[in-house]
Amino acid sequence: MDDNSLIEFRRTLHQNAETAFLEFGTAARIEKALEGLPVTMQTGADAADLSPVVGLPDAQTVAKSIDAAIASGADPDRVRYFAEAGTAILATIVGDKPGPVWGIRTDIDALPVTESDEPDHVPAALGFNATNGAMHACGHDSHATMGVGLLHRLADRDFPGTVKIFFQPAEEGVRGAQPMIDAGAADDVDRMLAIHVAGDMAFGSVIGSFEGGMATRKFLVEFHGRASHAAGTPEAGRNALLAASMAASALMSIPRFSSADTRINVGTINAGTGVNIVPARATLTGEVRATDDEIVEELLARAIRIVEGSAHAYDVTHTFAVSGQSATLTPDDSVIDLLVASSEQDERITSIERSEMLAGSDDANLLIRHVQQRGGVGAYCMVGASSPGPHHSSTFDLDERSISVGIGILERVIRTAPTGKL
Amino acid sequence: MDDNSLIEFRRTLHQNAETAFLEFGTAARIEKALEGLPVTMQTGADAADLSPVVGLPDAQTVAKSIDAAIASGADPDRVRYFAEAGTAILATIVGDKPGPVWGIRTDIDALPVTESDEPDHVPAALGFNATNGAMHACGHDSHATMGVGLLHRLADRDFPGTVKIFFQPAEEGVRGAQPMIDAGAADDVDRMLAIHVAGDMAFGSVIGSFEGGMATRKFLVEFHGRASHAAGTPEAGRNALLAASMAASALMSIPRFSSADTRINVGTINAGTGVNIVPARATLTGEVRATDDEIVEELLARAIRIVEGSAHAYDVTHTFAVSGQSATLTPDDSVIDLLVASSEQDERITSIERSEMLAGSDDANLLIRHVQQRGGVGAYCMVGASSPGPHHSSTFDLDERSISVGIGILERVIRTAPTGKL
Amino acid sequence: MDDNSLIEFRRTLHQNAETAFLEFGTAARIEKALEGLPVTMQTGADAADLSPVVGLPDAQTVAKSIDAAIASGADPDRVRYFAEAGTAILATIVGDKPGPVWGIRTDIDALPVTESDEPDHVPAALGFNATNGAMHACGHDSHATMGVGLLHRLADRDFPGTVKIFFQPAEEGVRGAQPMIDAGAADDVDRMLAIHVAGDMAFGSVIGSFEGGMATRKFLVEFHGRASHAAGTPEAGRNALLAASMAASALMSIPRFSSADTRINVGTINAGTGVNIVPARATLTGEVRATDDEIVEELLARAIRIVEGSAHAYDVTHTFAVSGQSATLTPDDSVIDLLVASSEQDERITSIERSEMLAGSDDANLLIRHVQQRGGVGAYCMVGASSPGPHHSSTFDLDERSISVGIGILERVIRTAPTGKL
């Protein structure tokens, strides 16, 4: 696929944006775009173990997304397959020389954002803006395209080692990386890379690796009490709404830590069914973050205690599930060296920094850390994309040249990096 | 219409149950059933002033209900008319002799309850159970039928005075009576009656009037804050969820009153949009009740203070709207006398009580009180209906003979009561 | 002792008012006033088992009260004895004929109220007002005097059966009756009476028995966390203040009961030591009440759950102790008959009611209930005393003739009541 075809591919993904775990058409299109290449594709439980995942989309939403994907022109059988099996794809190509196993994380999901249809918004002006309430407002359409493009470039197999592209679902909510780890997809990786476009960096600038960030745990709590008529027999009720309210207040009172920057949020509460019914059910979602991986566990433990205590106080039962997670990132200098050196080869790249401390939480960090813990190395490259609007906003857009810039950086690293221990 | 036709009519309403302010098909059917009678019908703003009502169904729900009503066979034009104009009908018939103006409240809405389809549930066995998630689980189908049947009986105009049937929407939530009062529908009424089937009373028993009850105010609160990324700039957010949680806790701490029985409930909270966003919006519904009409106002005032304080504390704006209300009931002995005397004329009625203190809140009380405050009289008659399941449950059912019993009680009162000041 | 001596005795108690469990001088004076009578006195653990009582006065307060009692002229050795052994006295006199065992509860403690020293306050005008911050603002000085006076009258032993006077400490806080029950003091009682002056009833009026009332449980909660510097290491703290705040809010949200009138109060919170220290300790006191003895237990169980949950949420330990309690009262008609008949013999008594439903909580009810549960009977007589100020206020006072009225009612009942099963 040449650059124009890749841009076409990206625009199709963009127009048919699909949110976390609903990337049915996206996965089908990726799969189809790789047809004919010397690539092994693993899907389903081989790519991601979704069995412990909570908060997956409900049947009605899945059905609606299947219909939409098919209506948009994706292969109906494959759409249904991915809806059944899960949307992660692990695409592996083996070079013709011995060498390390590379993992490259390219995430594929969109956000529940309604895209701008103003004429000054380029996708709208060019007619490929999404109109279904989802939007690639974080550039994952370009990442998926980089993965596809890179495999096309490497189809000559003229490189040492092996390259595994992690087409990861559900980066939003940091929910998709752990299932790929749980499926063993990263177990044999020696060098893990992630790549991301940065709308707030000018096109032509590159950062070798993001570092730091915040480890996070997202959680989903359900309180189950007992309904009763609020006037007739209020004493017969067990009030799940009050348990959730108490938990929300108490969660926000988890103290600051002197040894790390932390965050707490209760994102949503949905409780009760009617004005005159003692609320029997409440759902609460929240998250904790810290610039330290042990402290985020401590925050999670405190959150669990608070939820337990709130449920006990109101005599309701509860479930507490971690629905997403990520870690901090400590990239390896050796990998940054490779990425910087590769970037220097592209004359479009005019500004290169080795690394930068960034806020935010990306579960690519889990993949990189998993590889590091097994003796490997990793880093997370940022490619400037000059967006007019901020990430996650309805006017996010990207300089499409960043796609080929990203592919180029990765390709040169893979073809030319030393094959020995870094 | 004979008794069989009325039962047929009731079953049609039952099968096509419609909840508060969505009684489009129900109103169309009532209207049609009165065709050809010497009855004046007022609808729209003449029957109910909905302009101050909050929490009306949204456009999507209205559209869906229109479709369903038309699909069920109701007149499409009239369905659309009632969807536009409101579903209250004030049907007036004038007797051929001078006399008092009677008002009779017959409510017409159903509940958001899924009806049983078990074979031991009579409507299911006979094939007229509702299958759309709404259910006449409080017998309003029978009340609407009584109103229709009574007008047919009185079509001979052989009675003194005037009879106005208040086909009232939205009794559930106590939301429909006040708009009819606001429209002036009860301003000329001298004698206000309400009638209700009682599932927990055996068929054949009658209570002249319910009395007491709890005055109530239902309220709808919206908190509007400001969203922000919970990790990026938590300080930029204004947290509506926490305002709602604080309000919920504080509302429940409104003290007991030594001088009346009271109730407080926070029925629902819906807050926030995503786990990593500081929640910008929260909606809370609640209610206060008291066995005293001044104390319910005091409770409402305290609730308002709490909501104001919670909004102020979290620097969010808010709206507070009373979405439903009712009053306590003090029926008039003179009217009870009439209802008891009339009941004694029906040999099917084997047990008669003058009145009984009951819990619960019905906004017919507002109509009766309105009339009483203008010098009139009123009472609220209960007719035993032997339901196997409790009111508001999926197995509520009624002995359909209670319909003709109710019509008979009312008819005899109207035809025979003294016309002078009671 | 003649009436004047009794009045003198009452005034001495009044001037040296002592609050709950500090009635050292009061007990010493009662004991001394009974010297020479054919009365058996039980004190210490034989009269009241204080071992499970929580919240007893601290050593410093005890020492101060000992000094004050001695300074006021009470016998130093006996003051120290009662400070050590407890202040309950069970005084028994046996009649010369066989008959039932009577128990008569006369409470002896004062309130932490500063007495008026205005000239229109009779005790001040006559120079026997208390000046130590405690005050007999509920008339227990007169009750103790009735107990003493009755024993003097009965010293001739010309009555059937046995009379046991329960000089009970700590009625305020409903804390003294249970220890007397626990000591077995009421186990052999057949007929339990309590007597109380009523400031809001005119002198000359009597009510045979108070009835109803609210069962209550008072509780004392301590939360123990861990202090830490609020800026240096906030995460090292375990916040007892927040646990107490959460508990306070949640306690107030215990729902109304449809089947009884209830009350909840959190009376005090004392938490923390300094503005920049994460609070390690919090103390909370509260109470629940209900017009039903089972529901008060249910309320207590809910309070305990809330405290447990709050402590768990904040990872602090806690203790929960019931510090006071009482029950509702159902007096026996047979005993009311006796009290009414006796009252009719005193010409100063011009108005007699059999019984009246009253609010309030007195732990004499526990004694009466204990006797009833073992097959006995009981009632609680109210004697009008025409107080200018309300009970528990600084201007409470009583018509001192109510003392001899009360003694007379009791004396006649004991001398003349049938001795068989009532």
Place this chain on the structure above:
Amino acid sequence: MDDNSLIEFRRTLHQNAETAFLEFGTAARIEKALEGLPVTMQTGADAADLSPVVGLPDAQTVAKSIDAAIASGADPDRVRYFAEAGTAILATIVGDKPGPVWGIRTDIDALPVTESDEPDHVPAALGFNATNGAMHACGHDSHATMGVGLLHRLADRDFPGTVKIFFQPAEEGVRGAQPMIDAGAADDVDRMLAIHVAGDMAFGSVIGSFEGGMATRKFLVEFHGRASHAAGTPEAGRNALLAASMAASALMSIPRFSSADTRINVGTINAGTGVNIVPARATLTGEVRATDDEIVEELLARAIRIVEGSAHAYDVTHTFAVSGQSATLTPDDSVIDLLVASSEQDERITSIERSEMLAGSDDANLLIRHVQQRGGVGAYCMVGASSPGPHHSSTFDLDERSISVGIGILERVIRTAPTGKL
């Protein structure tokens, strides 16, 4: 005074430790130690304007402290004077050459800590430990001594310019500096220094200046509601305890800031008077801190909103007073240069750092900032003192040689610093 006299002086202050605003004997002793020197002393409103200060000790505490100070041997008249006028002393000495005005802050108050009396605690072993519940557990006894010692050294007036020693009360709670600023004491200062012993730094080490720190605001909130009997008329109460509980929870939910490190603490709540009384009064103390002087104002504004909202919600009145405050510190390089150079002259000083970022809040920063804002310069020197226990603990102690080290650093700076604009 030679070094031994100074150590003797410090030990006398140590043994008679006095907490914030109660430094009556301490002030009297400082004043006396300066007798005969060419020093002008300002006290009372000339040294500190206490009129806006909230939370000053109550009359009973003041009386007790007067007695204790006199009993310890301080001059009775001067003790009473300082109790009346305030305990700040501004001591000025003018050199015999023209030059800058130096301000030197030496704080004088102790902490409410009970000092160790274990034999391994040096003050206990040497018999000068405090036994009155207050303790110089932060070394202010040594600071006051440095101030006295420095004035003795400079009594020869052989230095350019003027030196003003700020003997400041109430550094604990950061309450004493602002009143000295308000009195104008720092208005003419060109170079403001503070000096502090550091128990966690080894003797022989010096840091030219502390920098950073946290700006802070301490606050005192009082809620005033209305008492009522919790069972009799709960509805008549206005519950201050619940307002305080709500405020406590909400204060802890003030969000983290992305742009600064922050702290929140609710240090104490004291509410209510009895278990069966609706609590009419509650007192809450708290603090906010930030590593940014604008953000601490924002935190304070949010705290005020929360308190206002909580009071409104429960219909109680409130007062909110800032009881203490401090700022962050940006020391001037020019002053650090002087302090470092001076330190290098003392052979006992073996380790010198220019500056260090420290947590904690000292209101000397307000003085330095005040001078900086008027065109002057300043810094805050730390002198190692090798304490076995941490600051604010019962085993804090200091190497007494740090006193002469500190005096020497200051003396050399004053005698030798350039007199022109730094």
